[in-house]
Amino acid sequence: MSTAAADAALPRPARRRDSALRRFMRHRLAVFGTVVIGLLALACAVGPYLLPFSDTEIDIMQRFAPPFSGAHLLGTDPLGRDILARILMAGRISLSVGFAAMAISMVIGIAVGLVAGYYGGWLGTVLMRFVDAMLCFPSIFLLLAVSSLIGPAVGSIILLIAVTSWMEVARIVEAQIRALKARDFAVAAEALGASDARVMTRELLPNAIAPIVVAATLNVAHAILAESYISFLGYGIQPPTPSWGNMLDNAQSYLTSAPWLAIFPGAAITLAVTSFNFIGDGLRDALDPRMGGR
Amino acid sequence: MDGMVTGDPALLEVRDLRKWFAGPRPGPFRPRAKVHAVDGVSFDIRRGEVLSLVGESGSGKSTVGRTVLRLARPDGGSIRFGGTDITGLSRDALRPFRRRMQLVFQDPYASLNPKMTVEEIVGAPLAIHEPSTSAAERRRRVEEALSLVGLLPSHITRYPHEFSGGQRQRLGIARALILRPELLIADEPVSALDVSVQAQVVNLMLDLKERLGLTILFISHDLAVVGHISDRIAVMYLGRLVEVAPTQALFATPRHPYTEALLSAVPIPDPTVRRERIVLVGDVPSPLNPPSGCRFRTRCRYALPACAEAPPALREVAPGHFKACIRDDIALASPTSVAA
Amino acid sequence: MPDLPMPLDTRPALLAEDEVLSVRDLSIAFHTPAGALPAVRDVSFTLRRGETLALVGESGSGKSVTSLGILRLTPRAPFCRITGQVLLRGHDGRVRDLVSLPEDEMRDVRGRDAAMVFQEPMTSLNPVHRVGDQVAEAIRFHEGLGRRAALTKAAELLELVGIPDPRRRLSSYPHEMSGGMRQRVMIAMALSCEPQLLIADEPTTALDVTIQAQILDLLRRLQERTRMAVIFITHNLGVVAEIADRVMVMYSGRVVEQAPVRPLFGAPLMPYTRGLLRSVPRLDMAGRERERLQAIPGAVPDPLAPPPGCSFAPRCGHFEPGLCDAAVPGLDLARPEHLVRCVRWPELARNAA
Numbered sequence: 001m002s003t004a005a006a007d008a009a010l011p012r013p014a015r016r017r018d019s020a021l022r023r024f025m026r027h028r029l030a031v032f033g034t035v036v037i038g039l040l041a042l043a044c045a046v047g048p049y050l051l052p053f054s055d056t057e058i059d060i061m062q063r064f065a066p067p068f069s070g071a072h073l074l075g076t077d078p079l080g081r082d083i084l085a086r087i088l089m090a091g092r093i094s095l096s097v098g099f100a101a102m103a104i105s106m107v108i109g110i111a112v113g114l115v116a117g118y119y120g121g122w123l124g125t126v127l128m129r130f131v132d133a134m135l136c137f138p139s140i141f142l143l144l145a146v147s148s149l150i151g152p153a154v155g156s157i158i159l160l161i162a163v164t165s166w167m168e169v170a171r172i173v174e175a176q177i178r179a180l181k182a183r184d185f186a187v188a189a190e191a192l193g194a195s196d197a198r199v200m201t202r203e204l205l206p207n208a209i210a211p212i213v214v215a216a217t218l219n220v221a222h223a224i225l226a227e228s229y230i231s232f233l234g235y236g237i238q239p240p241t242p243s244w245g246n247m248l249d250n251a252q253s254y255l256t257s258a259p260w261l262a263i264f265p266g267a268a269i270t271l272a273v274t275s276f277n278f279i280g281d282g283l284r285d286a287l288d289p290r291m292g293g294r
Numbered sequence: 295m296d297g298m299v300t301g302d303p304a305l306l307e308v309r310d311l312r313k314w315f316a317g318p319r320p321g322p323f324r325p326r327a328k329v330h331a332v333d334g335v336s337f338d339i340r341r342g343e344v345l346s347l348v349g350e351s352g353s354g355k356s357t358v359g360r361t362v363l364r365l366a367r368p369d370g371g372s373i374r375f376g377g378t379d380i381t382g383l384s385r386d387a388l389r390p391f392r393r394r395m396q397l398v399f400q401d402p403y404a405s406l407n408p409k410m411t412v413e414e415i416v417g418a419p420l421a422i423h424e425p426s427t428s429a430a431e432r433r434r435r436v437e438e439a440l441s442l443v444g445l446l447p448s449h450i451t452r453y454p455h456e457f458s459g460g461q462r463q464r465l466g467i468a469r470a471l472i473l474r475p476e477l478l479i480a481d482e483p484v485s486a487l488d489v490s491v492q493a494q495v496v497n498l499m500l501d502l503k504e505r506l507g508l509t510i511l512f513i514s515h516d517l518a519v520v521g522h523i524s525d526r527i528a529v530m531y532l533g534r535l536v537e538v539a540p541t542q543a544l545f546a547t548p549r550h551p552y553t554e555a556l557l558s559a560v561p562i563p564d565p566t567v568r569r570e571r572i573v574l575v576g577d578v579p580s581p582l583n584p585p586s587g588c589r590f591r592t593r594c595r596y597a598l599p600a601c602a603e604a605p606p607a608l609r610e611v612a613p614g615h616f617k618a619c620i621r622d623d624i625a626l627a628s629p630t631s632v633a634a
Numbered sequence: 635m636p637d638l639p640m641p642l643d644t645r646p647a648l649l650a651e652d653e654v655l656s657v658r659d660l661s662i663a664f665h666t667p668a669g670a671l672p673a674v675r676d677v678s679f680t681l682r683r684g685e686t687l688a689l690v691g692e693s694g695s696g697k698s699v700t701s702l703g704i705l706r707l708t709p710r711a712p713f714c715r716i717t718g719q720v721l722l723r724g725h726d727g728r729v730r731d732l733v734s735l736p737e738d739e740m741r742d743v744r745g746r747d748a749a750m751v752f753q754e755p756m757t758s759l760n761p762v763h764r765v766g767d768q769v770a771e772a773i774r775f776h777e778g779l780g781r782r783a784a785l786t787k788a789a790e791l792l793e794l795v796g797i798p799d800p801r802r803r804l805s806s807y808p809h810e811m812s813g814g815m816r817q818r819v820m821i822a823m824a825l826s827c828e829p830q831l832l833i834a835d836e837p838t839t840a841l842d843v844t845i846q847a848q849i850l851d852l853l854r855r856l857q858e859r860t861r862m863a864v865i866f867i868t869h870n871l872g873v874v875a876e877i878a879d880r881v882m883v884m885y886s887g888r889v890v891e892q893a894p895v896r897p898l899f900g901a902p903l904m905p906y907t908r909g910l911l912r913s914v915p916r917l918d919m920a921g922r923e924r925e926r927l928q929a930i931p932g933a934v935p936d937p938l939a940p941p942p943g944c945s946f947a948p949r950c951g952h953f954e955p956g957l958c959d960a961a962v963p964g965l966d967l968a969r970p971e972h973l974v975r976c977v978r979w980p981e982l983a984r985n986a987a
Contacts, residue, residue: 184405188469191363192419193392206409350842351813458933459693488692489869493913493929500926515842518872522915522927545917559847560917561872565895567918573851574844576798577812 023286030282033275040272044091053082055089056240067260075260077250083264090242091268094224097158097243098272101223104162106169106216110205113173118181118200128174131167139164140229147235157236161226169215176208210287214280221276228269244269304338305376305477305509306362311335312370313354313361317582329581331357333533334371336608339477339509346512346520346541348556349530352578358530359479359513363397364388376476393423396470400482402462406454413450416440416469423473439468443498460491464498471502479511484519496523517560521545526614529553532581532589535608539615546628549617552590554626570627588619596624649721649729654830654863655681655704655748660718660733662696662703670715671937673699675887676965677718681831684861688868688878688895690910694934696887697867701833704865705744706732722747723830746776749824751817753836758820759808765792766804769823776827791822796852814845821852828860835867850877871914875899880971883907886935886945889965893972903974903983906930906946944976952978 024030048055053072059080067075067083074083116127143160150156180186181204189203224244230236231245239246244265251261312334317327332354339345349355360366362373364380372381380391396419399405406415416436420427427435437447443464454462463483470478480499484492496519502508514520520527521541528538529552537550548554558572574593579585585592591601600620608618649656662674674696681687691697699708708714720732724747732743744750752758760768769791770784779787785804792800795818808816817837824832834853838846854877857864866877874881874895881898883891883906891904902908912928932949935941941948943959950958963977976982 184399184401185407187365188397188399188405188466189407189418191365191392191397192422192469193389194418194422198422203407207407350844460933488934489871490692490910490913490930491933493915493927494931496915497926497929516915517843518915518917521917555844557917559843561846561850561870561876562916562918563871563875563899563911563914564916564918565875565878565899567875571847571851573847577814577845578842 020286024282027282027285029278030286033278033282036271036275037279040091040268040275041095044088044095047088048085048092051082051085051088053085055081055085055242057081057085064254064258066258067264074264075258077247077261078254078258083260086242086247087244087264087268090244090247090265091272093154093237093241093243094227094245094269095272097154097161097227097237098220098224098276100158101161101165101226102216102219104158105166105219105223106212108162109166109169109215110173110212112166113170114177114200114205116170117174117177118196118204120178124174128171131170131174134164134167137164140226143226143230144233144235147230152230152236152238154237154241157227157230161223165219165222165226169212169219172211172215173208176211177204180204180207210283213287214284217276217280217283221273221280224269224272224276303340304374305341306339306511307374308338308358308362308371309336309374310371311358311361311368311373313357313366314369327582330533330584331581332361334605335530335533335535336371337528337535337538339511341476341509342503342507343526344503344510344512344524346514346524346527347530348514348517348520348527350515350556350578352532352581353530354533354581355513355515355530356481359397359481359511362511363395363479364391365397389423393419393473394475395477395479396473396475398463398466398470398478398480398483401486402459402466403454403486405466406462408454410453411450412436412440412452412454412465415454415465416472419469419473435472436468439472442471442502443468458491459487460494463487463491463495467495467498467502471506474506475508477509477511479513481513482515483512485514485516492519499523517557529556532578532584534589534605535616535618536590537615537617537619538608539612539617543612543615547612547615548626548628549611549615550590550619551594551596551621551624551626554628555593557628572627596621649680649723652682653680654683654723655865656719656721657704658719658721660700660703660716660720662699662708663715664709665713665715666938668938673887673937674703677884677889678965679882679889679892681863681865683830683863684857686857686864686866686877686879688866688874688881689884690868690871690874690881691884692869692934694886694937695884697884698835700884701750701835701865701867704732704833705748705750706735706740707744707750725828725830742776745772745824745829746827747829748831748833749827749829751820751824751832751834751837753839759816761808763807764804765806765808765811765819769804769819769826772823772826787826788822791826792819794825794856795819795822796848797822812845813841814848817841817845817849818852821849821856825856825860829862831863831865832857833865833867836869837866838873839868839870846873853877871899871911872917883910886937886940888945888962888975889973890946890975891973892965893969897969897972901983901986903968903972903979904946904976905950905952905982909949909951952982954978 062072062076062080063078065072065076067073072082076082112127112131116124142164146160147157186199186203189199227236227243228245231243232249234249236245237243247265248262254261311332313332314328314330317329319326335358337345347355347358357366361368368381372379375391375395380388413433413436416439417432420432420435436450440447440449445461445464457465484495487495500523503510512520512523524541526538526540527544529536529550531552537544537553544553548557555572555574558569576593579592587602587604588606591597606618606620608616610616658678660674660677661672664671664673677700679687689697689700702708703716704720706716708716716733718733721729722732723729724743732740766785766788769788770781773779773784773787789800789804792803797803797815797818838849841849850873868874878895880894882889883904885906891898891902891907898907899911902911909930913930915927930949935945935948941959943961944963947953947958957977963975965973965975968974968979
């Protein structure tokens with residue numbers, strides 16, 4: 001046993017590897033995106049309490065006030081409501097719709113992908129063909145048709161977006177699990193007599209977390225965009241509750257006379273969506289195990 | 295569990311084991327071809343014995359190991375462990391047997407979950423089989439298992455990537471031994487390691503065998519390592535056993551032409567030893583369409599027309615020495631006889 | 635004391651008549667976020683026509699990087715720095731220094747003057763092209779033959795490396811061949827332009843022993859025919875004993891011992907070489923007595939945090955504090971053609987005798 005003890009006496013120092021956080025911080029656009037989303041969320045959360053105007057306060061005397069000219073920083077809309085206040089309130093709706101839809105779609109996608117990837121066989125085939133079928137369906141029409149049927153409300157919009165956006169996640173998880181399942185450590189757990197649930201949740205899922213996190217980020221961006229689409233088309237969040245999408249809808253008729261009605265909510269959507277995409281890219285680089293040695 | 299088993303010394307009895315995999319479809323609507331990875335393998339392992347299963351890639355040696363552990367369902371034959379037939383047991387019924395037979399893997403990098411600490415990895419068998427174990431007790435037993443394989447108890451909070459290849463293989467062995475199993479199946483446990491580290495792990499396994507009275511099924515392609523560690527050796531070729539013999543007998547007097555060729559192909563690390571080398575022609579035939587009769591006959595220099603007729607049975611030609619070859623009239627060379 | 639260490643003499647600037655390759659003070663360092671990682675340090679050796687030099691070492695010893703560095707197949711400049719000299723005699727008899735050669739001339743050297751065979755033939759062959767086209771491509775690139783002529787020559791080469799029915803095999807894809815056949819194809823490609831130097835990087839490690847025997851036989855036969863010089867990289871000491879004329883043992887980036895094959899196996903001077911030889915289970919000793927293998931304790935050092943002095947010191951049974959960890963020992967010419975990097979070798983050789 002002397003050799004064994006000597007081996008133990010020489011513990012290898014931990015590899016000085018870059019942490020995921022440091023790699024993420026090196027990704028400038030991702031850091032920018034994180035800051036933007038942070039500020040946006042903060043502004044939406046506390047901003048409305050600080051502003052002198054509420055988002056529903058109608059001021060007929062101040063209709064179509066241009067931005068940067070008077071008391072209304074970003075101008076007013078056809079009813080004289082403050083654009084900034086409306087954008088911040090709409091942000092609350094849009095961002096929460098985005099996050100909530102993402103959370104639900106992740107739960108569905110991970111569950112389907114995990115089961116399909118782990119069990120494979122006919123069950124896996126059926127589940128993944130169902131995923132393919134869902135992907136073939138033009139989700140925007142589904143969204144519009146169903147929301148016109150069940151009547152638009154924030155809860156149903158969230159559910160609808162989630163139900164049409166979990167398929168990518170399911171595919172990613174399925175592919176990951178299928179590859180991981182064949183790795184020796186998963187076989188080792190099985191040889192020990194571990195239950196399916198334990199192998200799936202303790203052994204496999206933690207190793208697939210990186211692509212899942214990336215997909216989650218991109219899913220938020222997708223959900224915000226989807227909510228904007230359907231609200232813009234009038235089937236989403238209903239006035240007077242503001243959302244970035246229905247603000248754009250209202251601005252349509254005044255594009256030439258009062259362009260700021262469209263520019264500010266449009267900018268908010270672009271900013272939020274691109275920021276989430278940047279964060280997703282940064283996370284992908286930061287969490288990719290190939291980037292940081294073993 | 296059983297207490298003393300005196301009547302039956304064999305811990306593992308494998309009879310006529312068969313395992314096939316689905317091959318390609320010959321046509322779009324035809325059934326899949328069957329690849330016979332293991333085709334009628336029988337052997338026993340006595341308690342406290344090290345039996346090695348040797349063969350080249352495609353011989354089916356690893357499939358035998360995994361089928362014995364019931365990680366793959368056998369398609370024929372029977373597996374008896376400690377006197378109980380485990381061939382058809384359900385997952386739940388298998389669980390008590392799982393803790394009595396453990397597996398050590400070839401790749402020390404792939405077989406440890408990179409997201410878990412040493413405590414979680416080595417303690418996983420406890421969490422599964424003795425979930426009521428307290429955290430303190432679990433920690434104590436993990437530390438004990440670590441020192442058993444020559445690692446420090448302080449390594450308990452580390453992750454696999456902080457260890458060298460040899461140390462990881464020790465972790466894999468610690469995980470396999472924490473429940474004190476009776477049978478250890480080691481699937482090429484040293485093939486991925488550097489030469490100097492390989493010797494450490496071979497020595498460790500021999501130590502543990504003596505200290506814990508382990509029974510080991512050692513699966514390997516490396517005859518030199520196998521010759522060092524085993525009591526008996528079983529040679530496989532294309533899914534079948536061709537020769538089974540005590541280690542010394544196999545090296546001194548190989549009885550099967552494939553064993554002879556295999557032994558002569560292993561290079562000996564001594565430039566002064568010059569041997570006549572038997573170079574086998576061609577490759578191992580495809581298991582999709584194996585030769586009739588003796589599967590080795592297409593590459594055998596002693597093959598006769600009769601070899602194509604029926605698969606030769608494994609028969610005892612000397613005490614404890616079995617071979618599956620119809621030719622008894624040939625004298626085969628051995629590496630030890632040349633060096634002596 | 636007859637065994638006094640002698641300093642290495644400085645060699646003449648050009649290659650001797652029968653020498654094909656001379657590597658002088660070759661160092662290769664990789665640039666990593668954690669700092670410069672010296673993978674190979676001060677490697678020097680020469681290789682004569684028809685000679686086989688085995689490069690032996692464990693993972694991280696730098697043996698593969700050395701071979702890649704000779705052909706400048708390591709990553710380009712900012713990521714990897716190569717210093718020293720690699721003098722190679724080309725097919726035209728001219729001697730070039732490969733370290734300073736422009737990239738376009740280097741391309742002409744690779745494959746034509748010096749070729750390489752890798753461990754995993756599946757990843758070195760392109761899976762989407764037919765084997766014949768890949769072999770013919772190498773010939774056309776260097777010799778400017780037409781497609782038809784190149785294919786004819788490819789078939790001859792496949793026959794030379796012992797592939798049955800070579801004409802038909804030209805139209806096979808790599809995945810349709812076995813590992814041994816693919817390695818034969820790789821060797822055929824390497825030999826297509828009759829190089830002066832063949833570098834074989836663990837060419838038989840991924841193969842079964844019976845196939846390994848075939849490939850070793852093939853390489854030996856081809857070498858007798860073409861008189862090419864071979865650098866054979868392996869960790870398998872049995873293969874070394876069988877194929878090498880001279881052996882160079884590397885440990886954590888440095889050559890620690892170099893000698894003709896018989897003295898190296900018969901009377902190794904460096905404790906690491908000795909330990910390595912003793913830790914290998916031997917087939918011809920198998921089953922005789924069940925004594926423990928003599929393992930070398932510990933593991934190879936972290937290249938980013940090497941121990942002071944001799945890099946083998948922490949694992950060495952003859953470690954002497956204050957002596958072995960004081961400075962990196964020099965490479966001594968212990969006996970004719972036998973170099974060793976160990977401060978204690980004269981003492982240890984005397985004790986062993």
